[in-house]
Amino acid sequence: MAKRTKAQEAEREDALKELRKMLRPGMEIRTIMRNVSRSGMQREISLVVPRRDGSINDLTRLTCIALGYRRGKYDGAIVGGCGMDMGFHLVYNLGRAVWPNGTKNPHGKRNGEPDRDGGYALKHRWL
Numbered sequence: 001m002a003k004r005t006k007a008q009e010a011e012r013e014d015a016l017k018e019l020r021k022m023l024r025p026g027m028e029i030r031t032i033m034r035n036v037s038r039s040g041m042q043r044e045i046s047l048v049v050p051r052r053d054g055s056i057n058d059l060t061r062l063t064c065i066a067l068g069y070r071r072g073k074y075d076g077a078i079v080g081g082c083g084m085d086m087g088f089h090l091v092y093n094l095g096r097a098v099w100p101n102g103t104k105n106p107h108g109k110r111n112g113e114p115d116r117d118g119g120y121a122l123k124h125r126w127l
Contacts, residue, residue, distance in 0.1 A: 004068075015065035019098050022049070022057065025107035025121040029059065029094065031087035032127045034074035043086050044076035047094070048127070063090065066097050091124040 004012065027049060035044040047059040060077055064070065067090075069077040079086045099118025106114035107121045 015062045019062050025103045028123040029091045030125050030127045034076035040082050043079050044072040044074050046076045088124045091122050092119045095119045095122040
């Protein structure tokens with residue numbers, strides 16, 4: 001990954017601050033496949049969270065800033081690679097960025113042990 005400028009780092013910190021206000025451990029992030037390249041090696045994925053009033057909160061822009069992904073022409077995060085669930089990959093990396101040192105309290109169990117890992121703090125579902 002390319003080195004960030006001070007302005008980019010400040011923008012990333014602002015995005016993470018905003019995401020920390022919006023997200024709580026255990027929340028479900030829903031992903032939407034916007035486009036797949038002809039080769040199948042690149043995907044464009046949006047991230048959303050439903051609100052109580054039935055509307056949705058689009059996290060794609062903030063996620064792209066926080067994780068350093070480009071946004072594509074369909075307004076999704078451009079993710080390279082194949083052979084795994086790239087939606088889960090995005091949500092896992094988002095959780096790791098928001099809670100790099102893990103969550104304060106366990107948010108579930110993994111391998112029979114209480115889990116505080118930030119990567120697993122968010123749940124994922126495809127729309």
